[in-house]
Amino acid sequence: MLLNLLAFTVIFTIFSFIIFGQVQSTLFSQADKDLELFKERLTDNVNVGAEMRPLPGKENQDFPLNDKKGDNPNPRIVVIHWDAAGNIVNEGEIGSIFYENYLTDYPLDKSKIDEITMMTINNQYDFRYLLFEDTNNQDEIAYTQLLINVDAEQTIISNFVKLVTICSVIFIILSISASFLLSKKMMKPIILSWNKQAEFVENASHELRTPLTIIQNKLELLLRAPQERIADKFENIALSLSETRRLSKLTSDLLTLARADSAETELMMENVDVDTLVKDVCGPYQEIAESQEKHFWLNLKCPVSVKADETRLHQLLVILLDNALKYTGENDSIGVKTYAEDQRVVIEVSDTGIGIKEENMQYIFERFYREDRARSRETGGVGLGLSIAQWIVEKHKGTVKVTKNQNKGTTFIVKLPK
Numbered sequence: 001m002l003l004n005l006l007a008f009t010v011i012f013t014i015f016s017f018i019i020f021g022q023v024q025s026t027l028f029s030q031a032d033k034d035l036e037l038f039k040e041r042l043t044d045n046v047n048v049g050a051e052m053r054p055l056p057g058k059e060n061q062d063f064p065l066n067d068k069k070g071d072n073p074n075p076r077i078v079v080i081h082w083d084a085a086g087n088i089v090n091e092g093e094i095g096s097i098f099y100e101n102y103l104t105d106y107p108l109d110k111s112k113i114d115e116i117t118m119m120t121i122n123n124q125y126d127f128r129y130l131l132f133e134d135t136n137n138q139d140e141i142a143y144t145q146l147l148i149n150v151d152a153e154q155t156i157i158s159n160f161v162k163l164v165t166i167c168s169v170i171f172i173i174l175s176i177s178a179s180f181l182l183s184k185k186m187m188k189p190i191i192l193s194w195n196k197q198a199e200f201v202e203n204a205s206h207e208l209r210t211p212l213t214i215i216q217n218k219l220e221l222l223l224r225a226p227q228e229r230i231a232d233k234f235e236n237i238a239l240s241l242s243e244t245r246r247l248s249k250l251t252s253d254l255l256t257l258a259r260a261d262s263a264e265t266e267l268m269m270e271n272v273d274v275d276t277l278v279k280d281v282c283g284p285y286q287e288i289a290e291s292q293e294k295h296f297w298l299n300l301k302c303p304v305s306v307k308a309d310e311t312r313l314h315q316l317l318v319i320l321l322d323n324a325l326k327y328t329g330e331n332d333s334i335g336v337k338t339y340a341e342d343q344r345v346v347i348e349v350s351d352t353g354i355g356i357k358e359e360n361m362q363y364i365f366e367r368f369y370r371e372d373r374a375r376s377r378e379t380g381g382v383g384l385g386l387s388i389a390q391w392i393v394e395k396h397k398g399t400v401k402v403t404k405n406q407n408k409g410t411t412f413i414v415k416l417p418k
């Protein structure tokens with residue numbers, strides 16, 4: 001917020017200075033042009049010949065300023081002639097009111113010759129002036145000073161400064177409010193994903209700790225009875241082994257998700273024949289299902305190929321079939337159906353198992369979500385399978401959803417673009 005405030009203030013200040021500089025130079029440029037033009041005419045007339053020069057005090061009557069370009073001399077410009085000693089020599093021509101009120105104590109300042117300069121008379125009236133040396137040595141005039149009143153321009157500028165200051169303050173306040181609201185809005189998803197990440201790490205550590213504790217206990221038991229035979233401690237060893245397998249699956253699932261989060265994993269897209277792949281993956285599952293007294297059926301009607309990563313599609317089917325096997329009992333049936341629909345390929349994995357409660361269906365793709373924690377310990381699941389499945393499908397720009405079967409069990413429907 002503070003950085004935003006600083007950045008906005010700097011931007012507005014620079015912006016205001018640029019606009020201010022532009023306005024000021026534009027406003028004074030006309031006055032400056034008039035001064036230059038007037039000087040040009042004066043010097044041109046001087047150079048025409050000394051006889052053309054008006055006598056001091058008679059400039060406005062005889063001085064032929066207007067006969068060169070056919071227009072009248074600028075009435076805004078006051079001409080002051082100085083002698084070498086710094087005295088005004090044409091006070092009569094300047095006009096007594098102006099002279100007496102403003103110029104009696106006005107000294108000749110020779111520091112800015114031939115350079116248009118700003119000055120204030122009586123701390124009140126703003127003028128731009130141009131002072132130049134008189135090259136004609138035949139009279140007492142040593143310097144000529146042209147003054148033009150720029151009070152109107154100065155008023156516009158000071159009003160403009162006020163306006164810019166007020167606008168800048170308003171814009172800074174607005175931009176602080178906007179940056180506050182925006183940063184809050186921007187932080188929301190970051191905080192959300194941060195919290196999710198923290199929850200993920202906590203769940204992962206918890207899931208890792210449980211099998212590790214079991215393995216440690218079993219090994220300690222074995223260490224306490226070194227003289228016993230392996231056959232007598234078979235149970236401890238078998239349990240440690242199954243927990244080790246669980247750990248290995250868990251770590252590989254965690255790695256897959258961590259890589260998915262960091263967008264590190266790229267798909268190796270190739271043409272994959274859908275039915276062939278499904279048939280290949282289902283082969284071993286059919287055997288397992290039959291060995292568990294479950295019915296397994298295939299209905300493959302999609303002999304087309306899709307652009308996909310075959311390894312990832314294989315992983316997706318394994319996750320869905322693993323679940324179907326895990327959550328079905330004896331005499332249940334598991335089936336896989338494929339078909340083409342518009343521009344998509346559909347793979348349905350259904351079972352007549354325990355099913356998922358309707359109110360829990362929205363959570364099953366979340367990481368570490370398990371409907372029945374006690375049961376999933378038996379089945380070996382940690383609740384990461386469907387999260388990985390969803391990631392694979394989304395990476396292929398497809399969709400996955402779960403529906404409740406009419407009679408019993410669930411169907412997972414995966415749709416992938418052709």
Ligand code: ADP
Nearest residue numbers: 323324327355364370371381382383384385386
């Ligand atoms: P797990 O490793 O626990 O199976 P998953 O992410 O694969 O994790 O599944 C999450 C949860 O969804 C499971 O714990 C289970 O409750 C439910 N589930 C997934 N597939 C099925 C299914 N075919 N039948 C019933 N419940 C299922």
